Amino acid sequence: MAKRMSKTLAAEIAERCLxxxxxANRTLALKAALLRHGFAARVPxxxxxxxxxxxxxxxxxxxxxxx
Numbered sequence: 001m002a003k004r005m006s007k008t009l010a011a012e013i014a015e016r017c018l019x020x021x022x023x024a025n026r027t028l029a030l031k032a033a034l035l036r037h038g039f040a041a042r043v044p045x046x047x048x049x050x051x052x053x054x055x056x057x058x059x060x061x062x063x064x065x066x067x
Contacts (some may be wrong), residue, residue: 003039004063004064005059005060009037010056010060010064013056014052014059015035015057017029017030017033017049017055018055023049023050026049029036030049030055031043044058044062046058
């Protein structure tokens with residue numbers, strides 16, 4: 001069974017990643033946070049790293065898909 005991400009964790013990761021000012025470092029922060037919580041480190045291909053709600057939504061869609 002694959003590990004699923006909670007809404008709370010997705011919001012927390014999104015908040016912490018977007019607190020990083022440099023966009024290149026946001027990617028590194030996202031990868032580190034995902035690995036720290038036991039998820040495969042992927043990065044969104046769109047503009048999800050620009051807005052907290054969009055990033056949290058991407059995290060849930062990627063790591064906790066609805067069946």
